[in-house]
Amino acid sequence: MTSGVLLDLSGVIYEGPRAIPGAPEAVSRLRKSGLPLRFVTNTTRSPKQAIIRRLAEFGVAVAESELFTPAQAALDWLREHGCRPHLLIHPDLRLDFEAEFSGSGWAVVVGDAADAFDYASLNRAFRELIHGASLLALAKNRKFEDSDGELSLDAGPFVAALEFASERQATVLGKPSADFYEAALASMLCPAEEAVMIGDDAEADIAGALNAGVSVALLVRTGKYRDGDERRFDPAPTAVVDDVSAAVDRILVGRE
Amino acid sequence: MTSGVLLDLSGVIYEGPRAIPGAPEAVSRLRKSGLPLRFVTNTTRSPKQAIIRRLAEFGVAVAESELFTPAQAALDWLREHGCRPHLLIHPDLRLDFEAEFSGSGWAVVVGDAADAFDYASLNRAFRELIHGASLLALAKNRKFEDSDGELSLDAGPFVAALEFASERQATVLGKPSADFYEAALASMLCPAEEAVMIGDDAEADIAGALNAGVSVALLVRTGKYRDGDERRFDPAPTAVVDDVSAAVDRILVGRE
Numbered sequence: 001m002t003s004g005v006l007l008d009l010s011g012v013i014y015e016g017p018r019a020i021p022g023a024p025e026a027v028s029r030l031r032k033s034g035l036p037l038r039f040v041t042n043t044t045r046s047p048k049q050a051i052i053r054r055l056a057e058f059g060v061a062v063a064e065s066e067l068f069t070p071a072q073a074a075l076d077w078l079r080e081h082g083c084r085p086h087l088l089i090h091p092d093l094r095l096d097f098e099a100e101f102s103g104s105g106w107a108v109v110v111g112d113a114a115d116a117f118d119y120a121s122l123n124r125a126f127r128e129l130i131h132g133a134s135l136l137a138l139a140k141n142r143k144f145e146d147s148d149g150e151l152s153l154d155a156g157p158f159v160a161a162l163e164f165a166s167e168r169q170a171t172v173l174g175k176p177s178a179d180f181y182e183a184a185l186a187s188m189l190c191p192a193e194e195a196v197m198i199g200d201d202a203e204a205d206i207a208g209a210l211n212a213g214v215s216v217a218l219l220v221r222t223g224k225y226r227d228g229d230e231r232r233f234d235p236a237p238t239a240v241v242d243d244v245s246a247a248v249d250r251i252l253v254g255r256e
Numbered sequence: 257m258t259s260g261v262l263l264d265l266s267g268v269i270y271e272g273p274r275a276i277p278g279a280p281e282a283v284s285r286l287r288k289s290g291l292p293l294r295f296v297t298n299t300t301r302s303p304k305q306a307i308i309r310r311l312a313e314f315g316v317a318v319a320e321s322e323l324f325t326p327a328q329a330a331l332d333w334l335r336e337h338g339c340r341p342h343l344l345i346h347p348d349l350r351l352d353f354e355a356e357f358s359g360s361g362w363a364v365v366v367g368d369a370a371d372a373f374d375y376a377s378l379n380r381a382f383r384e385l386i387h388g389a390s391l392l393a394l395a396k397n398r399k400f401e402d403s404d405g406e407l408s409l410d411a412g413p414f415v416a417a418l419e420f421a422s423e424r425q426a427t428v429l430g431k432p433s434a435d436f437y438e439a440a441l442a443s444m445l446c447p448a449e450e451a452v453m454i455g456d457d458a459e460a461d462i463a464g465a466l467n468a469g470v471s472v473a474l475l476v477r478t479g480k481y482r483d484g485d486e487r488r489f490d491p492a493p494t495a496v497v498d499d500v501s502a503a504v505d506r507i508l509v510g511r512e
Contacts, residue, residue: 113375114375115374115375115376116375117374117375117378118371118373118374118375119369119370119371119372119373119374119409120371122373122409122413123408123409126399126407126408126409126413127406127407127408130407142420142421142423143382143421150383151382151383151386152379152382152383153375153378153379153382153417153421154421156420156421157378157382157417157418157420157421158417160413160416160417160419160420160421161409161413161414161416161417161420162413163416164398164412164413164416164417165398165399165409165410165412165413165416167398
C-alpha cells in the first residue's frame with residue numbers, strides 16, 4: 001500500500017529552466033489521487049521561496065510545508081546545537097540564512113556555492129575547521145546535469161576536499177541522510193514502508209531513500225541519469241522508468 | 257650505517273621567503289661529511305629552476321640532479337604512458353611542462369594551483385575525467401604552513417575533490433609515493449635501509465619514507481609541524497628533533 005510520495009525536483013520535475021515534459025501533469029494526477037506529496041531536493045543554489053515560485057511557473061503548486069530543503073535542515077541543526085554559521089554557499093541561498101543565531105559554537109555550512117567556490121573561500125572555511133568549527137554539508141552530491149547538458153561538480157567534491165584537509169567527517173544534512181527522509185515522511189504521517197521515492201540520482205535519491213526504509217524507489221531516466229546507473233549503487237532501485245509520468249503510472253495502477 | 261640523506265625543503269630548509277635558522281649550515285655539514293644528499297619536495301608552486309635559485313640565495317647549492325620534484329615525475333609518467341597533460345597547476349609551474357607531448361591519451365595533472373583552483377578550472381578537469389582522462393596528482397598533501405604562519409590548503413584536498421566527483425583514485429606522484437622515494441634513492445645508489453629522511457610532514461615525509469623502506473625518518477618541529485603530529489600517523493617517526501640542525505647532529509654522531 002502506498003500512502004505517501006516523495007519527489008526529487010531537479011532532473012525529475014524540471015531540468016534547468018524547463019519543466020520536464022509531462023511532469024506538471026504527473027504531479028496533478030498524484031494530487032487528484034489524494035496521496036500526500038513531499039518534495040525533497042538537494043538543490044542548494046536557490047532559496048525556498050524561489051524554488052516554490054519556479055514550480056508555480058511550471059504549473060506545480062507546492063506549499064512551503066511540502067518542500068524539504070537542506071537549508072531548512074541546517075537552520076534546525078544550528079539552533080539545536082547552539083552554533084553560528086560560517087557560510088560557504090551560493091549567494092542566492094543566503095536569503096534562507098537571514099536569521100538570528102546565538103550560541104558559542106561555529107559550523108562551516110557548505111552548499112553548492114558554484115562560482116563562489118574559490119581557493120580563498122575554501123581556505124577560510126578550512127581555517128575555521130582547524131580552529132574547531134563543525135562541518136555541515138547541505139548535501140554531498142557528486143555532480144548534477146548542468147544547463148549545457150553536461151555533468152558539473154556539485155557540492156559533494158568540495159565537502160570531500162574540506163573533509164580530507166581537516167581529517168574530519170561532515171554531517172550531511174540533505175539526501176541521502178536518513179534524518180532528512182524521516183523528517184519529510186513524518187510531516188505527512190507516512191510510515192517509510194508505505195512511501196515511494198522518485199528520483200534521478202541512483203545514489204542520493206534511490207539508495208538513500210531505500211536505506212532510510214522507504215519501500216519503493218523509482219529511478220527516472222531524466223536529469224543526471226546515465227546508462228547503467230541502476231547497477232552502480234546498493235541498494236538498487238525498485239525499478240527504472242522513463243520519467244516521472246511513467247513513475248506515476250506505476251504508483252497509480254488500480255487507483256485512478 | 258647511513259649512506260644517504262633525503263631532505264624535504266619547505267618547512268625544513270626554508271619557511272616562506274626565509275631560510276630556517278641554521279639550515280644552510282646544517283646542509284654544509286652534511287656535504288662536508290661526504291654523504292650523498294637528495295632534496296625531495298612536494299612543492300608544486302615553483303618550477304625546478306626557481307627552487308634551485310631560491311636555495312642558492314640561502315647559500316644552499318643544489319644540482320638539478322639532486323632535486324626531485326613531482327613535476328619531473330609527471331613528465332616521466334606522461335611520456336611512459338603516451339599521454340598529453342590537461343594542467344590544473346600553479347601558473348609558475350607551467351614552465352616545467354613546456355615540452356612536446358605525444359600520444360592519444362590524456363591525463364589531468366593536479367598540483368597546488370593555489371588561486372588558480374576555482375570552480376571553472378576544477379569543473380573543466382572533472383569533465384576531462386568523465387571523458388576518460390587519467391588523474392595524476394603531483395602531490396596529495398593536505399595543508400602547508402602559509403606565509404602568514406597559518407595552515408592553508410595544499411593540493412591534496414582538490415585531488416580528493418576530483419576523486420570524489422569522478423569516483424576514481426588518483427595516481428599520486430610525489431611523496432608519499434614509494435616510487436618517488438625509490439627514484440631519489442636509486443639516483444644516489446643508496447639502499448633504502450641505509451637512508452635517512454628529514455621532514456616536517458608526519459604523513460608524506462615520515463610515514464611515506466618509512467613505508468618506502470627508509471630506515472630512519474626524523475620529524476622536525478619546524479614548518480607545518482604541530483604538537484602531537486608524531487602520534488597521528490603510522491609508522492611513527494624514528495625521532496622528533498627541533499630542526500634540521502638537530503637532525504644533522506644526530507646523523508653525524510661519530511662522523512664529524
